[in-house]
Amino acid sequence: MNTIKIGLIGLGTVGGSVLQMLTENQDKVQNITGQRLSVKTIVVRDTEKHQAAVPEGVTLTSDLDAIINDPEIKIVVEVMGGVHPAKEIITQLLNAKKHVVTANKDLIASAGEELANIARENHCDLMYEASVAGGIPILRTIVNSFAADQILEVKGIVNGTTNYILTQMQRKNWSYDQALKKAQELGFAESDPTNDVAGIDAAYKMVILSQFSYGTHLKLDDMSVEGIQTISLKDVEQADAFGYTIKLLGISRRINGGVFAEVGPVLVPTDHPLATINNENNAVMVTGQAVGETLFYGPGAGGLPTANSVLSDIVSVTKNIVLETTGNAFNNYQSESGNVDANDVIYPYYLSLKMLDIPGQMLKLTQVMTQIGASFSQIVQTKNDDQSARVVIITHDMSKAQLHDLKEQLEAIDTITLLSAYKVLK
Ligand SMILES: NC(=O)C1=CN([C@@H]2O[C@H](COP(=O)(O)OP(=O)(O)OC[C@H]3O[C@@H](n4cnc5c(N)ncnc54)[C@H](OP(=O)(O)O)[C@@H]3O)[C@@H](O)[C@H]2O)C=CC1
Numbered sequence: 337m338n339t340i341k342i343g344l345i346g347l348g349t350v351g352g353s354v355l356q357m358l359t360e361n362q363d364k365v366q367n368i369t370g371q372r373l374s375v376k377t378i379v380v381r382d383t384e385k386h387q388a389a390v391p392e393g394v395t396l397t398s399d400l401d402a403i404i405n406d407p408e409i410k411i412v413v414e415v416m417g418g419v420h421p422a423k424e425i426i427t428q429l430l431n432a433k434k435h436v437v438t439a440n441k442d443l444i445a446s447a448g449e450e451l452a453n454i455a456r457e458n459h460c461d462l463m464y465e466a467s468v469a470g471g472i473p474i475l476r477t478i479v480n481s482f483a484a485d486q487i488l489e490v491k492g493i494v495n496g497t498t499n500y501i502l503t504q505m506q507r508k509n510w511s512y513d514q515a516l517k518k519a520q521e522l523g524f525a526e527s528d529p530t531n532d533v534a535g536i537d538a539a540y541k542m543v544i545l546s547q548f549s550y551g552t553h554l555k556l557d558d559m560s561v562e563g564i565q566t567i568s569l570k571d572v573e574q575a576d577a578f579g580y581t582i583k584l585l586g587i588s589r590r591i592n593g594g595v596f597a598e599v600g601p602v603l604v605p606t607d608h609p610l611a612t613i614n615n616e617n618n619a620v621m622v623t624g625q626a627v628g629e630t631l632f633y634g635p636g637a638g639g640l641p642t643a644n645s646v647l648s649d650i651v652s653v654t655k656n657i658v659l660e661t662t663g664n665a666f667n668n669y670q671s672e673s674g675n676v677d678a679n680d681v682i683y684p685y686y687l688s689l690k691m692l693d694i695p696g697q698m699l700k701l702t703q704v705m706t707q708i709g710a711s712f713s714q715i716v717q718t719k720n721d722d723q724s725a726r727v728v729i730i731t732h733d734m735s736k737a738q739l740h741d742l743k744e745q746l747e748a749i750d751t752i753t754l755l756s757a758y759k760v761l762k
């Protein structure tokens with residue numbers, strides 16, 4: 337039996353589980369591919385820390401050249417994370433004719449196209465199923481099963497850490513800090529969790545999903561990205577009283593020949609499937625013109641679920657090596673798309689406002705709403721912690737352009753402060 341040697345860069349949450357799966361599931365992989373897969377070399381920063389976890393016969397080193405310059409190693413798994421030096425390392429690996437499997441969404445969202453070109457020039461595979469929604473096989477599903485359908489919308493929960501934090505805050509009354517600490521301990525969060533909680537990790541995933549779904553190359557700078565740091569317990573309770581759960585959603589839609597994508601907190605009706613997705617689980621709802629609405633659910637973070645996606649890529653690369661069909665892009669859908677007009681992006685909004693407790697403030701608010709042509713379907717007045725008046729509104733449908741005008745007009749009124757403005761899913 338032929339043996340394919342593998343190099344592994346990173347032995348943390350995901351790398352450790354990849355090593356475990358490659359060791360424990362060897363027989364099945366061998367049965368399917370006809371090849372024996374064997375990890376030859378592992379690269380980490382601190383070899384001492386990992387020595388005990390490395391099986392006999394496997395080289396553990398901090399020297400990347402031990403993989404790059406080893407002609408025996410055909411497939412390299414990059415699970416170290418971050419854009420630099422991962423980008424330079426993968427470039428070197430591809431130029432050294434090695435097939436690369438990565439879970440690195442930061443890198444693929446920022447430089448995926450460039451790396452795919454280098455892979456093609458070298459007749460190498462570059463695969464990254466694990467970069468979006470951890471254990472959910474969403475990218476390959478879009479490539480294969482939506483190949484002929486026009487995807488109209490992709491939305492969902494694509495960050496496990498924030499969904500875990502929101503679930504613990506909503507169900508167990510944990511503080512934000514307590515829930516984040518636990519998410520880090522469980523290995524869901526990035527080594528620096530800023531990108532998780534600020535919505536940037538979800539935005540990277542929406543960039544990749546949009547490329548697969550609409551063939552378009554969005555940039556993070558083109559998207560509005562908001563995290564969960566500003567969600568207050570009062571918002572969570574008020575949303576619940578209105579019949580909604582707050583979730584951090586990525587939403588992308590084809591609108592009039594353009595592609596619109598955003599990440600932010602959204603009020604989801606409690607009977608909507610996305611409201612039922614808890615803990616580190618993710619769910620991606622793909623709406624196709626022909627197929628209609630579909631939902632893909634599963635663990636979005638964690639070692640073994642993510643490793644399962646990495647292994648599916650390794651098996652695909654192995655089959656391509658055997659069939660001599662390497663060098664085809666993971667996704668080759670390319671399509672031009674224009675800009676989306678802010679007048680065409682329409683949702684109801686949840687607005688919470690702080691008002692100085694002096695007469696005439698509600699009248700001012702109503703005047704601003706009327707002026708921009710918006711109206712509300714629900715309104716509640718309570719108190720903020722500092723005893724100022726808190727007014728919470730759910731608007732009728734309004735455009736992003738109207739929301740922008742509303743924000744501008746409210747900024748000019750020093751007795752009213754807009755605390756939060758979240759989309760409401762119907
Ligand atoms: N954790 C998760 O649930 C998921 C993670 N991902 C992605 O998978 C990748 C890995 O994540 P995760 O396993 O959680 O990360 P960890 O922080 O747990 O592990 C990172 C590993 O990479 C090694 N490493 C970091 N920098 C270097 C370097 N310059 N040279 C050599 N080795 C290096 C570290 O070595 P040392 O230990 O010596 O410091 C460590 O072993 C990231 O891209 C992440 O976004 C994707 C989906 C889910």
Ligand SMILES: N[C@@H](CC=O)C(=O)O
Pocket residue numbers: 467469470494495496497498524525526532537636637638
């Ligand atoms: N930090 C990420 C890990 C998976 O991509 C998350 O929490 O979703």
